[in-house]
Amino acid sequence: MEKPYVRQLKLGPMDNFVYLVGAEGSPEVLVVDPAWDVAAIERAVVEEGKQLVGAFVSHCHKDHTNGLPELLARHDVPVYAQREEVAFSEDLRALAGDALRPVGAGDAIQVGGRSFQALHTPGHTPGSHCLLAGDSLVSGDTLFINGCGRCDLRGGNPEDMYRSLSQVLLKVPDQTRLWPGHDYGQVPVAELGEVRRTNPYFAFPDVASFVQFRMRPRR
Template structure:
């Protein structure tokens, strides 16, 4: 039996995935990127007998955060975001200011007695980060099964994205399940070993080639 509990909820108009994540042998869970449909998130908690102990924000964009005010009106829990993202986004700082808990790169969170880690993976935004939870990586918009996050929006940095993929996420074990922030592929979950073999954004050996490919004009 898997040691990790994961509930993947596809919500909203942009094919977002919202996640409930925690140890299978505990009632405690984090919600990752609470957005779009807070009642659906709460129904999942009740159905699975889980108790919300925190909200993890992968990055500041509204399609990943628009449910936070409603969620915080019903649940008194901390909201974890990368310190660099809070420095970058006044909108995020203003969303739930009293609940925010800044995280530094590599910070650890304890949920149900298990330690999860926040991996700082800038590129899509300066403070984008992934949640490494036992055998799963919840990646927000840093990386998808077949792609990676855009780097041409405010705060985007393709060189930082290259380093996030080629250095930080290259070290995640092959068997770790990638849980992306959007349903953009034929499968909703994929092992990181397969992602690194098949995702074209992991195939570049130098930053210049990656940047040219990532920032190429789209038709």
């Protein structure tokens, strides 16, 4: 599989990961989930000799989107979000405004002459989606190294999460590198095959057992 350019930035009080993602050898990058410290994101773009050409929003929660107004005030770039999320979230529509570019499941986003794919993975929110770029999957709050996104918040659905993990992400090759939306694991990145072997949320044979485990009372 083709190896893209990925720069991981840990920003904010919730251990968020923000990403710069582009084609290897091209100056063009997307910022995935611009939040918390736009100045730090801009410094990373300059340090790496890159050009910001768009933003990709994995889902609408403000810890992943609170930098959008500041970013868009200084950069005239499109903001890619899943159609279901645009319809679901008034806050996202307000933050991104006319820059919003709704995308559907499997749609391609062109960056640096390469096509990156938006994978619709509902469960955490109705329009959560991941960015598949060559051998890298940027997963937002759908999948973490040792866990998956909560399904008890507004718009969450554990049955959808089960299908996203067991059907959509099951088709992504084992050697794909998983880049999660938060630093919640022992490592910041891991191969998806290893994640599927060790992450407890991949261990359930049916949706009922998954839902029972995922929706158990939080301590």
